[in-house]
Each structure stands twice: as structure tokens, then as C-alpha cells.
Amino acid sequence: MEVEKFDAIIVGAGLAGLAAAYTLAQEGLEVLVLERGDYAGAKNVTGGRLYLNPIRDMFPDLWKKAPLERFIAREEVAIVAKERSLTMSYCGEELRQEPYQSYSILRAKFDRWLAKQAERKGAMLVTKSRVDDVIIDNGQVVGVIAGGEELHADVVIACDGVMSLVAEKAGLRKPGNPRDFAVGFKEVIELDPTVIEDRFGLNGNEGAARLYMGEVTKGKFGGGFLYTNKESLSLGIVVGIKDLTEGEQVQAPSLLDDFKQRPEVASLIRGGQTVEYSAHVIPEGGLKALTKLYGNGILVAGDAAGLSMNIGVTVRGMEYAMASGYLAAQAVLKARETGQFNASQLAVYELLLKDSFVMKDFQNFKDAPAALDNPRFFTVYPEMVTTMMSELYAVGAGPKERIYPTLKKHLTIRELWDMLGDLRKVRKI
Ligand SMILES: Cc1cc2nc3c(=O)[nH]c(=O)nc-3n(C[C@H](O)[C@H](O)[C@H](O)COP(=O)(O)OP(=O)(O)OC[C@H]3O[C@@H](n4cnc5c(N)ncnc54)[C@H](O)[C@@H]3O)c2cc1C
Structure with missing residues (x-):
């Protein structure tokens, strides 16, 4: 029986997979994207904000017609205690200037649209198709098994999201730690x-x-x-x-x-x-929790590799997914020049990532998960700050206390000492 062979098989039609497919198909490669959902984006979840600046130039033709929702012109943070809250709202002229920095998006719409763009470039998308295993021959990933069918390719790109079965089957991902x-x-x-x-x-x-x-x-x-x-x-x-x-x-x-x-x-x-x-x-485990990014015949991108990051003021994963998909595609194009797709040819992917904003961000914020894993940020400080606000604004029947003593009584030596300790950890972010 003749087995179908593609230049590249991409598992998962999320942002990482579609970015890789778009880039490779644009260069004329035969690309197969396998997606278990009913359509691209059907199973994909995000909070909702995509930062465009880091990825704008990787996909210069995409943005004019992309189904973006609203450009973010107002940044707000609410510190919430049991009975009160303090909301800060930031509005800056730069946020209202084109090209806009970030947009809200809805994945069911956006991913479906991106899949169409990849298909227009020539990628083949098969939905309702779950990959169950990888095919390994002589230590090299040479394809996948989906719906009992063997599909072969020079290279497989695992873009199957956070619990990547493909990376696990290829021996690149270990079962994770709940902390991450x-x-x-x-x-x-x-x-x-x-x-x-x-x-x-x-x-x-x-x-x-x-x-x-x-x-x-x-x-x-x-x-x-x-x-x-x-x-x-x-x-x-x-x-x-x-x-x-x-x-x-x-x-x-x-x-x-x-x-x-x-x-x-x-x-x-x-x-x-x-x-x-x-x-x-x-x-959310940061740099130390990333999977191995490449192996013989395989690359891992997006959430499948662990490329998502929460640093309190921003939650980011979508542009890391798109950028890593794009860079995985670049690595495949480079490997094709040699006709070899073993780990030493595909290692260029890690170099490309290290040279990009993706790994530079992960390096810069490598201490963020540990520094933010501090219950005081979620309990003590919100109560302290909002109680101060409540007392500052209160006007009782009697005379009002001066502002400095009102604030100072919440900042005991003990509190200041603890705050200093927390500040020292946060300094690393
Ligand atoms: C609640 C929440 C809020 C977030 N907020 C933000 C935010 O505001 N901004 C931001 O940038 N990021 C945010 N993120 C992170 C961001 O959404 C992810 O980092 C991003 O979606 C990762 O894209 P991906 O393509 O790697 O993975 P996914 O979008 O998860 O895509 C993986 C795809 O693979 C498919 N798949 C999985 N297994 C298989 C298989 N075996 N066979 C075939 N197909 C398979 C899935 O169906 C899916 O389509 C948030 C995430 C969550 C959950």
C-alpha cells in the first residue's frame, strides 16, 4: 500500500500551527494540517488580547484584513479585596496611535480566518482528525497516525497545545508539574x-x-x-x-x-x-518548564512547547505561538537546503528562537513565576491598599485624622520588613 508523504505535517490548527502552515505553504511546500476540532479555533481558548508589534513583520500581509476586535486604548488593573477594590486606569496617546499595539480577538473567528489564509497559500487542512501517535523509524519521527491512518512527512511540527501528546510521544515532553x-x-x-x-x-x-x-x-x-x-x-x-x-x-x-x-x-x-x-x-512555568524544542524529524511550537507567560500585568501566549510557528517554518526551510531533517539540522530552530523576542522574553522573565508565586500579593496587599483607600475617603461624625498617620498605621515595621522582602524578589522581574 502506498503511504501518503508530505513535506511537513502540522498537528493542531491553533495559532502556532496555522502560522507555521501559512509560512511553509507560502514557500510552496506541501503542508498537511491535522486538527481534532470541528474547525480551526473550535477548541481554542484565550483571554483575548493579541500584541501585534512583535509579530507584525513576520506576517506583513495578514493584518489589514484580519478579524481583530477592538484596539486596546485603555489599560486597567483592579486590586480586589473581600469588600472593596481599587481600579487604576491608564490611557495614553500612544495607545491610540496607529499602528495599534494590541487588539482583543475572538479565537473562533480569528483562527478560522487564519486557517483560510493558510489554505489560500496552498496548505491542506483536515479537521475532525485527531493525531494519536507519531511514527518513529530508526530514531527519526517520519509521520503520524490519525484515525488509524499512517501519514508520512519529512518533518512533523507539534502545535497541539498545552498537553502536547505529539511532543510526549516523540520523547520531547515529560508529564508536567502542577506548579507550571x-x-x-x-x-x-x-x-x-x-x-x-x-x-x-x-x-x-x-x-x-x-x-x-x-x-x-x-x-x-x-x-x-x-x-x-x-x-x-x-x-x-x-x-x-x-x-x-x-x-x-x-x-x-x-x-x-x-x-x-x-x-x-x-x-x-x-x-x-x-x-x-x-x-x-x-x-505558566516559564523558561525552566519549556519542553525540548526539536528532535529527529520533529519541532515543537506554541503552548505545546510551554511558550506562554503570565507576568501579572500581561498574559501572553498568542504572539509566542505565532512567532514560534513562523520560526519553526523557517527552520524547516533551512533544513530543506541540506535535504536532512535530523536533530542537528533542526537545531537551528532553537537558535532562531533565542535570537527572537520569544526566548529573550523568556530569559528576561525567567524569575517571574517564582516571584509572583506569593500569596501576599493576592491577600495581604489588596486588603492593605483598599483599607487605606477606605480610610482616606471616610468622613465620620468627628474630626478627620491627618493623612500621614492614617496611612502609617497600616505600615508597621513588620509590614515594611515583609514588603522589602517581597520587593527584593519582584526586583528580578
Ligand atoms: C483563559 C486563558 C486566557 C489567556 N489569555 C491570553 C491573552 O489574553 N493573550 C495571549 O496572548 N495569550 C493568552 N492565553 C494563552 C494563549 O491563548 C495560548 O498561549 C495560545 O492559544 C497558544 O496557541 P497554540 O496554537 O500553541 O495552542 P492552541 O491554541 O491550544 O491550539 C492547539 C490546537 O491543537 C489541536 N489539537 C490538540 N491535540 C490534537 C491532536 N492530538 N490532534 C489534532 N489536533 C490537536 C487543538 O484542537 C487546537 O486547535 C490565554 C489562555 C487561556 C486558557
Whole structure:
């Protein structure tokens, strides 16, 4: 029986897989993308913000027509305690200048569109097709098995997301440590665009991004997010898996229900209709938790490699996925010049990543997971800051206390000492 052979097989039609497929097909390679979902994006979850600057030049023809939602013109952070919260809102002229830095996106729309662009370039996408194994011949990955069928290729690119079966079967990924993963729950809530614009103080296609930290995760490592789309809000909670299994027992999905009841959120989503619910694991272990990136006949990109990062003020994975997919494709093109696809030819992928913003970010923020894994950020500080605010704004029946003593009583020697210790750790980020 004749076995079908492609130049490259890409497993997973998420952002990493589609970016690799688009790039390789553009260069005329025969590319097969296998996706287990009903369509590209059907199973993919994100909070909702894509930063374009780092990847703009890798895909110069894509952005004009891409189904982006709103450009983010307002950055907000809410520090949430049990009974109060403090929200800071940043608005800068640079955020309103083209080319815009970041956009909210909806993956079901965006991935489907990106898949079309890859297909237009010549890539073949097969959906409802789950890869169950890799084919290894003489120590070299030479294809995959999907639906009982053997499919061969010069190279396989594993873009099958956070629990990558393909990387595991190829011996590049070990079962992970709960400390290196978080789980996210998200709803897309439809609202009239004018209601969104009025509630968030936005004009036209401007959008807002708001991150919440503290009590929203019951003091556990993680946070909440809210992004405005054209006609909906993306609202969700992310919480560290290790923290979920330790200390006070919390039913993870109920965190999102409680979050929606908070006064800071309830008034923003009022009247909205939940049209989508999803849950997904996120790799957050940073540099030390990355998988091996290449082997004989195989490369690993995106979440499959662990390329997602939470540093508190930003949650990023999508542009790392697209960039690593693009760079994996570049590595394949380089290997083709030699006609060899063994590990020593494909090692150029790691060099390309190291030379790009991807590994430079992972190197720069290698201490972020440890520094942010500090319960005081999610309990003590939110309570302290919001209690100070409450006392600053309070006017009782008697005379008002001076501002300095009002604040100072919350900053005891003990508190200042602990803060100094925390600051020393955060200094590394
Ligand atoms: C709640 C949440 C909030 C986030 N917020 C943000 C954010 O605001 N900004 C940001 O940049 N990043 C964010 N991220 C991270 C970001 O979404 C991911 O890093 C990104 O989606 C990774 O893309 P990917 O292509 O590597 O993987 P995925 O998007 O997961 O794609 C993997 C694909 O592989 C397919 N697949 C899996 N196994 C198989 C198989 N065996 N056979 C065939 N197909 C298979 C899946 O169906 C899927 O289509 C967030 C993630 C979550 C969960």
C-alpha cells in the first residue's frame, strides 16, 4: 500500500500551527494540517488580547484584513479585596496611535480566518482528525497516525497545545508539574456595542483591557480578566493548578460565578447574554518548564512547547505561538537546503528562537513565576491598599485624622520588613 508523504505535517490548527502552515505553504511546500476540532479555533481558548508589534513583520500581509476586535486604548488593573477594590486606569496617546499595539480577538473567528489564509497559500487542512501517535523509524519521527491512518512527512511540527501528546510521544515532553500550569475559565458575553462604549468610556473601535487580582481567586495565584470585543465582553478567571490543590478548598469553576457577582463586574456585564463558555489549561512555568524544542524529524511550537507567560500585568501566549510557528517554518526551510531533517539540522530552530523576542522574553522573565508565586500579593496587599483607600475617603461624625498617620498605621515595621522582602524578589522581574 502506498503511504501518503508530505513535506511537513502540522498537528493542531491553533495559532502556532496555522502560522507555521501559512509560512511553509507560502514557500510552496506541501503542508498537511491535522486538527481534532470541528474547525480551526473550535477548541481554542484565550483571554483575548493579541500584541501585534512583535509579530507584525513576520506576517506583513495578514493584518489589514484580519478579524481583530477592538484596539486596546485603555489599560486597567483592579486590586480586589473581600469588600472593596481599587481600579487604576491608564490611557495614553500612544495607545491610540496607529499602528495599534494590541487588539482583543475572538479565537473562533480569528483562527478560522487564519486557517483560510493558510489554505489560500496552498496548505491542506483536515479537521475532525485527531493525531494519536507519531511514527518513529530508526530514531527519526517520519509521520503520524490519525484515525488509524499512517501519514508520512519529512518533518512533523507539534502545535497541539498545552498537553502536547505529539511532543510526549516523540520523547520531547515529560508529564508536567502542577506548579507550571494554570487553568482558565471564560465566558463571552454579548452586549450592544453602544452599551460597551458607554460603560467603558470608549469611542468607536477603541477597546479596554482590565486585569483583576486578589480576592477574585480567593487569594490563590492567578487573576481575572475582562476584554471588550466589538459586540461582546470576554470575561474570565485564571488560577494556578498547584494553588487549587493546596490550602482552602475552592471549586475552580465557581470562581467565575463569584467573580460575575462582584459589584466591580456585575455592573459591567448587566443585561449581557453569555454565548460561549470555555475552560482550558495554560502553561505558566516559564523558561525552566519549556519542553525540548526539536528532535529527529520533529519541532515543537506554541503552548505545546510551554511558550506562554503570565507576568501579572500581561498574559501572553498568542504572539509566542505565532512567532514560534513562523520560526519553526523557517527552520524547516533551512533544513530543506541540506535535504536532512535530523536533530542537528533542526537545531537551528532553537537558535532562531533565542535570537527572537520569544526566548529573550523568556530569559528576561525567567524569575517571574517564582516571584509572583506569593500569596501576599493576592491577600495581604489588596486588603492593605483598599483599607487605606477606605480610610482616606471616610468622613465620620468627628474630626478627620491627618493623612500621614492614617496611612502609617497600616505600615508597621513588620509590614515594611515583609514588603522589602517581597520587593527584593519582584526586583528580578
Ligand atoms: C483563559 C486563558 C486566557 C489567556 N489569555 C491570553 C491573552 O489574553 N493573550 C495571549 O496572548 N495569550 C493568552 N492565553 C494563552 C494563549 O491563548 C495560548 O498561549 C495560545 O492559544 C497558544 O496557541 P497554540 O496554537 O500553541 O495552542 P492552541 O491554541 O491550544 O491550539 C492547539 C490546537 O491543537 C489541536 N489539537 C490538540 N491535540 C490534537 C491532536 N492530538 N490532534 C489534532 N489536533 C490537536 C487543538 O484542537 C487546537 O486547535 C490565554 C489562555 C487561556 C486558557
